Amino acid sequence: MEKIIDENKQGESLILEQKEGNKRKLFIESYGCAMNFSDSEIVASIMADQGFNTTQNLEEADLVLVNTCSIRDKAEQTVRKRLEKYNAVKRDHNPKMKVGVLGCMAERLKAKFLDEEKIVDLVVGPDAYKDLPNLLAEVDEGKDAINVILSKEETYGDIAPVRLNSNGVTAFVSITRGCDNMCTFCVVPFTRGRERSRDPQSILEELNDLWNQGYKEVTLLGQNVDSYLWYGGGLKKDFEKATDLQKATAVNFANLLELCAKAQPKMRIRFSTSNPQDFTLDVIETMAKYPNICKHIHLPVQSGSDRILKEMNRLHTRKEYMKLIDNIKRIIPNCAISQDMIVGFPTETEEDFQDTVSLMEYVKYDFGYMFTYSERPGTLAERKMEDDVPELVKKRRLAEIVELQQKHSGIRTKQHLNTIVEVLIEKESKKSNQHWSGRTSENVVCVFPKAHYKIGDFVNVKTTDCTTATLIGKAVGYSANNEQ
Secondary structure, eight states: OOSOOOGGGTTEEOOOOOOTTOOEEEEEEEOSSHHHHHHHHHHHHHHHTTTEEEOSOGGGOSEEEEEEOOSSHHHHHHHHHHHHHHHHHHHHTOTTOEEEEEEHHHHHHTTHHHHHOTTOOEEEOTTOGGGHHHHHHHHHTTOOEEEOOOOSSOOOTTOOOOOOSOOSSEEEEEOEEOOOOOOTTOOHHHHHOSOEEOOHHHHHHHHHHHHHTTOOEEEEEOTTGGGOEESSSSBGGGGGGSOHHHHHTOEEHHHHHHHHHHHOTTSEEEEEOOOGGGOOHHHHHHHHHOTTBOSEEEOOOBOSOHHHHHHTTOSOOHHHHHHHHHHHHHHSTTOEEEEEEEESOTTOOHHHHHHHHHHHHHHOOSEEEEEEOOOOTTSHHHHHOOOOSOHHHHHHHHHHHHHHHHHHHHHHHHTTTTSEEEEEEEEEOSSOTTEEEEEOTTOOEEEEEOTTOOTTOEEEEEEEEEOSSEEEEEEEEEOGGGOO
16 A cells, blocks of 8 residues: 555556567556556566567557556456456457466466466466566466466566656666565555565666666655665565674665765656655655755655554554654755555544544645555455444545645645746646646646757746646756756
8 A cells, every 4th residue: 555556557558669570569558556567667678588579559469468456456456357358359359369467466366367367378476577488488388377476585686677658757766575564454565575675786787777878867666665775685574684794784775875866966866665664864864965866755654543553553653753754854844745544444433533634734745645445355454354434434534634635735835836946857748738747856746838948858947836736837947957
């Protein structure tokens, strides 16, 4: 639940440069969080070496892969509908088409997919993508193939992802995989395995390579990025068994942020997602020290009630979270903070809910991602707790906090009015082909007339108007960051 899900990107089919000599066609579609879209880039890279070029025409595909999400029931239902669509295309147009399910849903349902969905030939968990060529060979021989073994080592640090459907300006760089936090509502530890971090050297190489390709911003990704810890390889939980030398030379998240900021001082660095229990003071201080580290922190809290936080097995209290917020605002006064919030968790009372409301009033988040509790099979909450909050109550509480968040978003966006903000141009505005759209360091969308500027430019914009979530203004020149 702590992974940002961009509703606009759900179901995107990915396309990349055609490799000469590749004869087979791959159609790959992604659902879920940024980690899934990043993983699809890794898969495309592996498959390009196996003779596959991507296509956006489903009917002509030799292989269809859908990268799936298990975070909410709605996400799984969407994938099942897509599988019905593939089945119809296979039946009516392309009987030789092979279909595979990747990612978290593959991990959760495993062999059930081969039994339930007669269309599925291939089931591949998040740690088994390197095994795709072998699995595909089995499928080509007419066998069903499955690999959902979760690895303690796999970080895909040695695979250069192919950038799919990219604007050529912003990119994701995965730094950790898996999660050790056993939040009772979350399937991630079961679908992504134990937490392990990627070699910082391979991260820096990917960063430098992206800069050389013209990218201007990267987002460091993980289920829990600020838990990043590299001490030569191995699981985070085994760090206590490391040698004195390994401990002395270990790289934590604050160290990694600094390495990235120094490696490419003109490149913007973002990160997602953070967990309050692991978010340390040195990370805030590093963010304040380097202007190219974006001043935005996504800090999921899930509830404002200590009792519910305990039921969720969140390892932070309301007071600790508020102290962390205070530290962020003290050290980086202009930092944007966003949230994830769940309402209607089992046993949540009106009093618990009001604790969430009062926490939101205290922080006044810039924006947020809010959900009603959705019971996920296999989680501790599903096994041990009754989903006892009525649906109507859940919906009413959700509507209340969504309205409150919109109010706070409006207040926060207005704070940028009549100021000069630096915007990285990412694309044309959705509403006007005469305007550019980009984001500020604080992750606020800003639109302004195109003039002579182009995608990838860092531009200073004087803001003159705004909606709840978007700044409107006029460019007044290139920013200092634009100088190569």
